[in-house]
Structure formats: C-alpha cells, structure tokens
Amino acid sequence: MxxxxxxSPQVARSTIISAIEQVGKEIKLAGWVxxxxxxxxxxxxxLRDRSGTIQIAAFDEEAAQVSSLSVQDVVEIExxxxxxxxxxxxxxxxxxSVEIRLKKLKVISKxxxxxFDMGGKDLDLELPTLLDFRALTLRHPKIAPIFKVxxxxxxxxxxxxxxxxxxxxxxxxxIPQTAEGGAEVxxxxxxxxxxxxxxxxxxxxxxLVGVYERVFTVNKTLRAEPSITTRHLAExxxxxxxxxxxxxxxxxxxxxxYTIKYILAAVAEKAEKELEVYSASLPKVAESIPRLKxxxxxxxxxxxxxxxxxxxxxxxxxxxxxxxxxxxxxxxxDLIFITHYPVEKRPFYTYEDPDDPGYTLSADLIGKGIExxxxxxxxxxPALLTENAKKRGIDIKKSDLYLQAFxxxxxxxxxxxxxxxxxVMQILGLSNIREASLFPRDMERVDTRFSKTEK
Amino acid sequence: MxxxxxxSPQVARSTIISAIEQVGKEIKLAGWVxxxxxxxxxxxxxLRDRSGTIQIAAFDEEAAQVSSLSVQDVVEIExxxxxxxxxxxxxxxxxxSVEIRLKKLKVISKxxxxxFDMGGKDLDLELPTLLDFRALTLRHPKIAPIFKVxxxxxxxxxxxxxxxxxxxxxxxxxIPQTAEGGAEVxxxxxxxxxxxxxxxxxxxxxxLVGVYERVFTVNKTLRAEPSITTRHLAExxxxxxxxxxxxxxxxxxxxxxYTIKYILAAVAEKAEKELEVYSASLPKVAESIPRLKxxxxxxxxxxxxxxxxxxxxxxxxxxxxxxxxxxxxxxxxDLIFITHYPVEKRPFYTYEDPDDPGYTLSADLIGKGIExxxxxxxxxxPALLTENAKKRGIDIKKSDLYLQAFxxxxxxxxxxxxxxxxxVMQILGLSNIREASLFPRDMERVDTRFSKTEK
Numbered sequence: 025m026x027x028x029x030x031x032s033p034q035v036a037r038s039t040i041i042s043a044i045e046q047v048g049k050e051i052k053l054a055g056w057v058x059x060x061x062x063x064x065x066x067x068x069x070x071l072r073d074r075s076g077t078i079q080i081a082a083f084d085e086e087a088a089q090v091s092s093l094s095v096q097d098v099v100e101i102e103x104x105x106x107x108x109x110x111x112x113x114x115x116x117x118x119x120x121s122v123e124i125r126l127k128k129l130k131v132i133s134k135x136x137x138x139x140f141d142m143g144g145k146d147l148d149l150e151l152p153t154l155l156d157f158r159a160l161t162l163r164h165p166k167i168a169p170i171f172k173v174x175x176x177x178x179x180x181x182x183x184x185x186x187x188x189x190x191x192x193x194x195x196x197x198x199i200p201q202t203a204e205g206g207a208e209v210x211x212x213x214x215x216x217x218x219x220x221x222x223x224x225x226x227x228x229x230x231x232l233v234g235v236y237e238r239v240f241t242v243n244k245t246l247r248a249e250p251s252i253t254t255r256h257l258a259e260x261x262x263x264x265x266x267x268x269x270x271x272x273x274x275x276x277x278x279x280x281x282y283t284i285k286y287i288l289a290a291v292a293e294k295a296e297k298e299l300e301v302y303s304a305s306l307p308k309v310a311e312s313i314p315r316l317k318x319x320x321x322x323x324x325x326x327x328x329x330x331x332x333x334x335x336x337x338x339x340x341x342x343x344x345x346x347x348x349x350x351x352x353x354x355x356x357x358d359l360i361f362i363t364h365y366p367v368e369k370r371p372f373y374t375y376e377d378p379d380d381p382g383y384t385l386s387a388d389l390i391g392k393g394i395e396x397x398x399x400x401x402x403x404x405x406p407a408l409l410t411e412n413a414k415k416r417g418i419d420i421k422k423s424d425l426y427l428q429a430f431x432x433x434x435x436x437x438x439x440x441x442x443x444x445x446x447x448v449m450q451i452l453g454l455s456n457i458r459e460a461s462l463f464p465r466d467m468e469r470v471d472t473r474f475s476k477t478e479k
Numbered sequence: 480m481x482x483x484x485x486x487s488p489q490v491a492r493s494t495i496i497s498a499i500e501q502v503g504k505e506i507k508l509a510g511w512v513x514x515x516x517x518x519x520x521x522x523x524x525x526l527r528d529r530s531g532t533i534q535i536a537a538f539d540e541e542a543a544q545v546s547s548l549s550v551q552d553v554v555e556i557e558x559x560x561x562x563x564x565x566x567x568x569x570x571x572x573x574x575x576s577v578e579i580r581l582k583k584l585k586v587i588s589k590x591x592x593x594x595f596d597m598g599g600k601d602l603d604l605e606l607p608t609l610l611d612f613r614a615l616t617l618r619h620p621k622i623a624p625i626f627k628v629x630x631x632x633x634x635x636x637x638x639x640x641x642x643x644x645x646x647x648x649x650x651x652x653x654i655p656q657t658a659e660g661g662a663e664v665x666x667x668x669x670x671x672x673x674x675x676x677x678x679x680x681x682x683x684x685x686x687l688v689g690v691y692e693r694v695f696t697v698n699k700t701l702r703a704e705p706s707i708t709t710r711h712l713a714e715x716x717x718x719x720x721x722x723x724x725x726x727x728x729x730x731x732x733x734x735x736x737y738t739i740k741y742i743l744a745a746v747a748e749k750a751e752k753e754l755e756v757y758s759a760s761l762p763k764v765a766e767s768i769p770r771l772k773x774x775x776x777x778x779x780x781x782x783x784x785x786x787x788x789x790x791x792x793x794x795x796x797x798x799x800x801x802x803x804x805x806x807x808x809x810x811x812x813d814l815i816f817i818t819h820y821p822v823e824k825r826p827f828y829t830y831e832d833p834d835d836p837g838y839t840l841s842a843d844l845i846g847k848g849i850e851x852x853x854x855x856x857x858x859x860x861p862a863l864l865t866e867n868a869k870k871r872g873i874d875i876k877k878s879d880l881y882l883q884a885f886x887x888x889x890x891x892x893x894x895x896x897x898x899x900x901x902x903v904m905q906i907l908g909l910s911n912i913r914e915a916s917l918f919p920r921d922m923e924r925v926d927t928r929f930s931k932t933e934k
Binding site: 037054056057073075096097098132133134136157158159160162163168171172174175178179182189191192193194195196198199200210212213214215219221231232234236237243244246248250258259261271404422423424425428429433435436444462465467470471474 | 589652922
C-alpha cells in the first residue's frame with residue numbers, strides 16, 4: 025500500500041458517473057484500474073466502479089506513481105473534475121466529456137500480475153482460459169455486460185408476468201421424481217433416500233395454477249445431459265409461467281409472444297450500452313410471430329434445401345437454423361413458433377390436438393436458429409394423466425401432490441418456459457452458451473476443469 | 480359436466496374483483512367453488528379466482544343445481560351483478576358490497592370428495608396432513624396468503640437492492656466444494672465426479688463484487704441438517720447481498736437495516752389483506768435497530784433470567800427469544816443485531832475485529848426470537864483467506880475462482896443473507912417454518928413422507 029498524499033476520510037466517495045455533473049469540483053472516487061498509459065511526465069489510467077469508467081490524468085510526481093499501477097489494482101483517488109477540450113471528448117464512454125486531474129492516490133488492494141492482457145478492448149481468449157480465470161475475465165468490459173443483459177431479461181420477464189396478474193412462487197430444487205420421465209437427471213443422496221434435482225418446475229407450477237390461477241417462477245434447472253454442445257448446459261436459469269382458464273392453447277402462444285416482446289423491448293431500453301458493446305441489434309419480431317406445424321416446417325425445409333427430414337419427430341439443429349432463415353426472409357421475423365410436435369416426443373402431460381390426432385397442442389419458439397422456449401396446453405384430466413404416465417413407464421403415484429392438483433379441480437391450463445441463457449446468447453450473438461452463463465456447468469467443469477482437479 | 484343453460488362462448492370472462500365496478504351488468508366469471516350453503520329454494524356459494532372471492536346467489540331451479548356443487552369444483556358462470564342491501568354487506572371480503580345473481584352455470588372440472596373440511600375459515604389440520612395434501616391445502620384462504628407475503632418479501636428485497644445500485648446475478652446450485660467447510664452438505668453424482676449443492680451463494684457473490692461492486696441474488700440454498708426443528712428446512716430461499724468499498728463493517732449493518740425496513744414497509748403496503756387474515760401486525764422496528772455484542776447480550780440474559788451462558792459461542796434458541804423480549808421491552812424493537820461472534824464460530828472468511836481480537840465484525844439480526852439474517856465484513860486479503868481456510872481444514876485451492884477474485888484486486892467488502900421463510904414465519908406468527916415453505920423439504924419428506932413411499 026502506498027499513498028501520494030493522505031486521502032481525506034471525511035470526503036464522501038462519489039460514483040464515477042456523477043463526475044459528469046461535478047465539473048470544477050474536487051471529488052473522491054474508488055474502483056478498479058482498467059488501463060494505464062504512461063508518457064513520462066504525463067500518465068493516464070481508466071478507473072471503473074459500479075456506475076461506469078472514467079479517465080484519470082496525472083502529471084509530474086503523480087504521473088510517476090500512476091505508471092506503477094497495474095490493471096485491476098483497487099484504488100481510491102481524489103482529484104478535480106475537468107471538462108475536456110472538444111477535440112479530446114471521447115464519445116465511446118459516458119464520462120467522455122470529462123476527466124479527473126489526479127491529486128491523491130491510494131492503492132487499497134494490489135492485483136497480482138495479469139495472466140493475459142486485460143487492458144484491451146476485446147478479450148481474445150480460448151473458452152477454457154476464459155472460464156479458468158472466470159473471476160478475472162468477468163471484469164472485462166466485453167464480458168461484464170453479458171450478465172447485465174441477463175439481468176434485464178430476467179427482471180423484465182418478472183415484470184411482464186406481474187402486469188398480467190401472475191403470482192411469483194419459489195419452486196424446489198430437490199424433487200422426488202423427474203417430471204418428464206427422462207434419464208437425464210441428477211441424483212442426490214438425501215438423508216439416505218434417493219432424490220433428484222429439478223429439471224424444471226413443471227409439476228409445481230401446474231399445482232400452483234390450482235392455488236393462484238396464474239403463476240411464474242425463475243429457477244436454476246439441472247439436466248445431466250451427457251453431451252457437449254455449444255447450446256447445452258447442465259445448469260440453466262429458466263423463466264417459467266403457467267396459467268389456467270385458457271380458452272384454447274393459442275392463449276398460451278399469445279402470452280408467450282407478449283412475454284418475449286416485453287423482454288426484448290426492455291433489453292432495447294435498459295441495455296442499450298451493453299448492446300452497443302456487441303454491436304448487437306435486437307431480433308426482428310413480426311407484428312404477429314409466424315407459426316408453422318412441425319410437418320409444414322419440414323416441407324418448407326425440404327423445398328429450400330432438398331433435405332428430407334419429414335419423418336423426424338423434431339427439428340434438427342440444422343433445421344432450426346434453416347427455418348429461422350425462412351422466417352426472416354419470408355416473414356420478416358427472427359422468431360417463429362413451431363407447433364404440433366408428435367405425441368411421443370412430448371412429455372406425458374402434453375395435450376393432444378383433437379383435430380390433429382397424434383400431434384400435440386405444443387410449441388417451441390425458435391429464435392435466430394435455436395430454441396428459446398417450449399410450451400403448450402396440458403392435460404387437466406387426472407385419469408388421462410395417470411394413463412399417459414403409465415404408458416411412458418413413469419410411476420406417477422410417486423408424484424401424488426401433482427395428481428392431487430388435478431383430482432381436486434383444475435381448469436384448462438397451459439404454460440411455457442424460456443431459457444434465459446439462450447435468449448442472451450442469441451441477442452448478443454455469442455457463439456457458445458457457456459459465454460452466457462456466469463459459472464457454466466457442463467460435463468467437464470464445475471468452476472475448475474475436472475482434468476485439473478484430478479491431476 | 481352439466482349445465483343449466485349454455486354458457487356464452489362469445490362473452491369475455493371478467494375477474495371477480497372487477498364485479499364491484501359492474502353493478503347491474505351481466506358478466507361471466509370462472510374459478511373454484513369455495514363454500515356452498517343450500518337453503519331449499521335459495522343457495523349460495525363463494526367463487527374464487529386469482530383476483531378474489533365473491534358470493535353467488537341462486538334461486539329455484541338454479542339453487543337446486545348449486546346445491547350439488549362441491550368445494551373445489553371448477554366452474555364457469557354467468558349472472559347479474561347486484562348491489563347488496565346495506566345490512567347484507569360483508570366487510571370481510573373485498574367484493575362484500577355485491578353478489579352475483581346466478582343465470583348460467585357450467586362445471587369445468589369436478590373435484591374429488593374433500594378429505595377434510597376445506598370450507599371453513601380456518602384449516603385445523605395436523606402438520607403432516609397439511610403437507611400430505613399440499614396441492615389442496617395451499618388453496619385454502621388461510622394458507623394461500625402466506626406465499627403472497629413471501630412473494631412481497633422477495634420482490635421488495637430485489638427492489639431495495641436495485642434502488643441502491645446492486646446488480647442481480649444468478650448463482651449456481653452445483654458447486655465444487657462447500658463455502659463454509661461444514662459437513663451439512665448434499666452430495667451429487669455429477670457425471671461420475673463428486674459435486675455438492677450450494678449451501679449459500681457466498682463465494683459467488685464475493686467473486687462478483689470484483690465485477691459489479693454491488694450484487695444481490697435470490698436462491699434456493701440446501702443444507703443437509705440432520706435435525707428436525709420448527710425453524711430449519713433442508714431447502715430455503717435466501718436473499719443475499721454483497722458490496723465493496725465499505726468504510727467499515729457498520730456499512731453492512733446499515734445496508735441490512737435499510738433492506739429489512741424496506742421489506743417490512745412493502746409488506747405493510749402490499750400484503751395488507753394477507754396480514755389481516757392472520758391478524759398480524761408488523762414487527763416493531765426502532766428508528767435505529769439496537770445492537771449488542773454477543774457477550775453483552777449474554778450478560779443481559781444472565782441478569783434477566785439467571786441463566787449463565789456467557790461461555791457459549793452463540794445464542795441458544797432460548798437466549799434468542801429472551802434477547803428479543805429485552806429488545807422489545809427496553810428498546811421498543813422487535814429486531815436486534817447481535818454482533819461480535821467468536822472467530823471460531825464464524826466461517827473462515829469472516830473479518831476479525833482488530834479492536835476486539837478473537838471476535839468478528841459479524842452480526843445476526845434476531846427478529847421476534849429467531850435469526851432472520853447473518854452478515855458482516857469479509858477478509859479481502861488472499862493470503863489471510865488461504866491461511867484461515869487451511870486452519871479449518873478447507874482445501875481452498877479447490878475454490879480457485881474464489882481465490883482469484885481476491886488475488887486480482889478486491890476492496891474492503893461485506894454482505895448479508897436473509898432467510899425469506901423465517902421472515903414470513905415471524906411476520907405471520909406461524910409456529911413452524913414448514914408452514915412458510917410451499918413444498919418444505921426436511922429429513923422426513925420430499926413432497927411425500929418417506930415412510931409412505933417406502934411402505
């Protein structure tokens with residue numbers, strides 16, 4: 025720890041952004057050093073706090089001391105806010121019209137030597153390195169904004185739901201049995217009993233339709249998918265809603281459409297700076313999001329590409345990209361609903377379309393080539409639920425609270441689930457979903473790579 | 480399914496609460512039957528939807544059909560909104576100035592026979608029954624409000640933090656090692672590797688102080704506490720905040736104080752109806768929440784009760800209740816901070832008070848006899864963190880992201896964590912924390928009691 029002069033304990037700290045309004049005043053700031061440029065008798069550094077970044081200019085004696093600063097050092101400073109000459113105004117940062125003339129400097133916490141260049145505009149690292157040094161790389165001005173976008177996505181999801189009179193609830197992580205009957209579930213030793221980690225809040229949100237009629241929940245959901253792709257994680261933050269008294273399954277699609285439009289509008293408004301960092305423009309959304317049955321989509325794909333996947337029960341990743349291209353070119357929309365997946369490809373509680381037997385009143389929302397949301401109408405007849413579960417080999421009696429909800433009176437209902445990381449990934453044009461998760465979990469890593477811990 | 484007359488599909492459904500404004504009009508409503516009273520030629524029932532409850536009156540032919548309704552049946556009705564005679568106004572429900580004169584009735588989903596009386600004002604069940612039938616009991620007008628209060632507590636926590644420029648983040652459930660080094664952690668088989676469930680977002684919120692300076696997160700946290708008490712759960716929803724550039728640990732206490740006052744004010748404003756159901760008055764909070772060192776508290780308790788626990792490193796449950804009594808009687812506050820727990824009783828990252836060696840700059844907030852919050856200043860020196868972890872037998876190298884955060888520059892920082900269920904429990908005066916959890920997890924139950932599933 026070293027000091028130029030004594031920092032004044034009685035002076036209150038200002039936020040960096042507030043400096044713009046304090047030209048001519050002496051203020052105290054504190055934060056992290058982002059870049060240092062030394063030119064002998066004059067040195068500059070950028071200082072970052074929660075509100076923004078500002079340039080600090082130091083001359084003579086102070087300049088020498090600034091030149092010994094390192095990136096990520098935590099410092100407290102005092103100095104005068106100076107308006108910049110017109111020609112030095114930096115339009116790229118919010119505080120670009122001012123700088124601080126350094127008077128006093130105190131290093132509060134000295135950073136270790138950087139393992140790579142953290143002072144550039146971009147952070148050009150391989151993914152494993154980006155994640156091996158996650159506590160550091162998250163601080164980079166190219167990385168931190170990603171999770172500001174995620175924050176807006178999640179917060180605006182909640183607001184969208186609140187405006188439609190949905191009640192927020194807390195869904196459990198530990199569950200007695202998986203809702204979907206799949207094998208890709210993590211098992212927990214629960215006081216000597218076998219329990220599982222929730223792959224979704226599905227059963228609980230349906231139960232709560234019986235209580236609050238309209239409910240939503242934000243959750244970490246966990247899937248033991250034994251595959252490494254650029255779009256799957258073992259742990260994702262999902263945005264779930266479910267509501268009763270629908271007149272038809274189209275009510276579910278309309279609510280999902282309202283929700284994603286609300287989210288995208290919020291991102292445009294509240295994450296403008298962050299979008300700029302990625303030169304990202306928001307997905308185009310048609311006045312009404314186009315809808316295609318899966319079979320129609322497969323026909324279109326065959327016509328466009330010659331690829332005949334008409335017998336597949338789902339879109340392949342390649343097909344998802346192709347149908348998105350089609351939607352943008354033909355319908356002016358980056359988002360498209362694909363509906364009517366076959367009964368056997370959807371969970372046992374999915375409603376079969378009485379007008380199109382064998383196919384379900386369900387939909388995925390495909391955005392810029394990948395799935396953002398899945399949803400649809402659910403079966404609300406307990407006898408049919410029990411029968412369907414049995415067909416799939418699911419011991420539904422283990423989920424007796426779920427059956428209760430339907431036995432004791434349940435209206436027609438449906439809902440949907442968005443993956444927040446996928447929305448963020450596609451808005452910012454990230455190439456791997458791991459970049460859209462603060463601390464991504466996959467087969468190879470829980471913070472640290474397993475190969476490292478096991479050496 | 481039966482009908483009096485055909486329900487009009489073209490009429491839009493109104494919410495129950497909107498009926499107040501539609502006197503004289505014919506409207507359509509839908510919801511759950513709450514109580515049925517039949518008196519021959521006249522029958523009444525209460526109908527519930529997401530917005531409230533209303534009385535439906537039926538005469539003659541319709542009365543006979545209403546008398547066949549059961550509690551929890553899901554129905555759609557049409558009828559005329561009638562203003563009630565002055566003497567029949569029911570001040571206990573929001574719609575008490577009106578009732579609906581039934582014209583048409585359709586049962587959408589018939590409920591099975593109730594296993595107990597769901598039509599009363601109270602729900603007098605033993606806890607195991609309350610939970611065995613959770614999907615049903617949550618619908619009771621005495622139970623559903625509990626989670627409306629939880630919703631307000633959680634939502635207002637987020638708002639309180641946002642107003643102070645905290646960034647919300649998503650903390651992982653699956654972690655490589657426990658933050659606190661305790662044994663009470665659930666283990667997961669993670670693709671053949673050993674991983675754990677997060678007992679808290681502690682490490683991650685500290686890491687993110689380095690990124691966003693001020694952060695908060697709402698999480699399900701999991702503790703394998705092998706004990707059955709009225710105030711512990713295996714899964715709780717915690718409200719966590721952490722922030723840097725504190726001038727002293729008192730900044731942490733002041734931020735926690737601001738936060739709980741904000742939450743309580745929000746509950747008073749937004750959960751007025753729900754508080755009335757429990758005849759609950761909000762905890763008294765002194766202008767400034769009183770603070771006592773643990774040792775001072777133990778002295779006071781000894782003087783008041785003769786109980787000498789001055790050598791204990793923590794308050795016993797009995798002591799927590801006694802010090803709360805003291806705080807209310809002597810300081811006019813239902814909330815009190817107990818500070819300066821001994822170093823060995825707090826996690827390895829807790830800051831030791833340089834002016835009171837052996838004791839920490841940490842605090843618990845005790846509210847109405849139990850702990851609501853724990854928090855304090857953290858060590859931000861990576862060498863000291865490593866040394867302390869080692870003393871406790873924690874292999875801190877396994878948490879290399881955590882160490883990184885401190886190695887690469889970290890300001891003085893601290894934070895706190897509230898338990899949402901405990902706040903709700905104490906606000907409403909519930910006798911067991913399980914009542915304040917939608918789907919409580921403990922040693923004996925994950926939805927269904929283990930003794931039942933294993934029979």
